[in-house]
Amino acid sequence: MTDSLFDELTIRGTTIPNRVMVSPMCQYSSTDGLATDWHLVHLGSRAVGGAGVVMTEATAVEPRGRISPQDLGIWTSEQADALAPTAAFIRSQGSVPAIQLAHAGRKASTRRPWEGGGPIAPADGGWDVVGPGDEPWPYDGEDADVPRLRAMTTADIDDVIDAFASAAERALAAGFEIPEVHAAHGYLIHEFLSPVTNDREDEYGGSFENRTRLLREVTAAVRAVWPDDKPVFVRISATDWLPDRDSWDLEQSIRLAPMLGEVGADLIDVSAGGIHPDQRLPGTGPGYQIPYAEAIKAETDLAVGAVGGITTPEQADQLVRNGRADLAIVGREHLRDPYFTLHAAGALDADVEWPVQYRRATD
Ligand SMILES: Cc1cc2nc3c(=O)[nH]c(=O)nc-3n(C[C@H](O)[C@H](O)[C@H](O)COP(=O)(O)O)c2cc1C
Known part of the structure; x- marks a missing residue:
């Protein structure tokens, strides 16, 4: 039988109640990497709204790996303790709590968007950054x-x-069920994958095998500390959108997929871009990155998540029904509508209960 948006998805021993995931979205609202009431209410609301997986924003595995000084972090156990109530609340609503583990590489130490973006010098509260080159x-x-x-x-x-392995251990202790390795959007791991940013001459640069080594080693290290009955996700940029240069592209992403399976990844979350400002997007219309997810899904046994321009219940449902992806990952539409999944259930006539506290609004 064909799966639909409201069918469960079981990966290893974890059952996700439906095929909607809240895409990781930076909130730039932490001090010293600590989660606040904002994170509890923001992520908690999306769990109340029925999403099958609620994923945190990019959560830095070391201070140098923050995009901005206000990023969430998990390089200390105090930070894990601050996240634990959020993970527990998500779980209490029947959603699966997930955490994106991240390192921003050469794109670290920048001002948050509403303070203008752009780099912050160490003298102004920023820090020196690292990358492959x-x-x-x-x-x-x-x-x-x-x-x-x-x-x-x-x-x-x-x-x-x-740092990724220790962060995963802390995330597990905090109650998260899925870690996602952030290897997309021009941040550290993507910088190693792409020939645009990786000109190393050691075993981490040059050949495809070498450029993918860091991601494979990080994924293996996270898998080594993660229980066998729980999934590990990896987010990649399927393409650099730089077709005229020696760059990362869909063909390499397809080749990478089974290699990620071999080191213990269970789902590939397929995004795109972010490595260089010269990138040329083919457009950002409805479902603009879904063809990449579909192409990867056609060539791998791993589960695949599609993200980018998914905004309607019908679009999300068809994506799953047509076998183009296993999970519909929804970002900005979740900022507009925390109850996307409950509204989708109404629109698609699926049998999903609103929280008992809200039942009188649905009588
Ligand atoms: C405010 C905001 C913050 C974001 N932060 C992250 C992040 O922390 N990690 C990540 O992988 N992608 C991040 N993204 C990208 C989204 O997860 C998503 O891939 C992108 O917005 C496209 O999906 P959409 O069209 O459903 O919004 C962010 C996007 C937005 C709008």
Whole structure:
């Protein structure tokens, strides 16, 4: 029988009640990486709204890996403790709590969007950043020299792999059921994958095998500390959208998929872009990245999530029914409507209960 948006999805021993996931979205609302009431209410509301998986924003595995000073972090157990009530609340609503583990690489140390974006120098509260090479993100004008970028040594790489594993251990202790390795959007792991940013001559650069090594090692390290009966997700950018350059593309993403399965990933969350400002998007209309998810799904046994421009119940449902992806990952529409899934159930005539506290509104 064909799956639909309101069928469960069981991966390993974890059953997701429906096929909607809240896409990871930075809130830039932490101090010292600590979750606040904002995170509890923001993520908690989307669990009340019925999403099958509620995923946190990019959560930094080390302070240097924050996009902005206000990013969420999980490099200390105090930070994990601050996240635990949010994970527990999500679970109490029947949703699966998930956490995106992240390192921003050369795109770290920037101002949050509503403070103008752009890099912050160490003297102004920023920090020096690291990446596979020493070519910084091409900031404009007077911003061009900050923050300073240093190419990672193999010892730095070992430390980052350990940081992902320790972050996953803390996430498990905090009550999360799914960790997602963030390997997309031009952040650290993507910077290693893409020839646009990786000009290393050691075992982490050059060949496809070498450029994918960091992601494979991070995924294996997360899987090693994660229980066998719980899934691990990986988010990738399927393409750099730089077809005229030696860059990361869909063909390499398809080749990568089974290799991620071999190191213990269960679902590939398929996004795109972010490696360089010269990228040329083919458009951002409805479902603009779904064809990448579909192409990867056709070539792998792993589960696949599609994200990008999914805004309506019908679109999300058809994506699953037509076998293009296993999970409909919804970002901005969840900012507009925390109850997307409950509204979708109404629109699609699916039998889903509203929270008992709200039942009188549905009588
Ligand atoms: C406010 C905001 C914050 C975001 N933060 C993250 C993030 O932390 N990690 C990530 O992988 N993607 C992030 N994204 C990208 C979204 O997860 C999603 O992939 C993108 O918005 C496309 O999906 P949509 O069209 O459903 O919004 C962010 C997007 C928005 C709008």
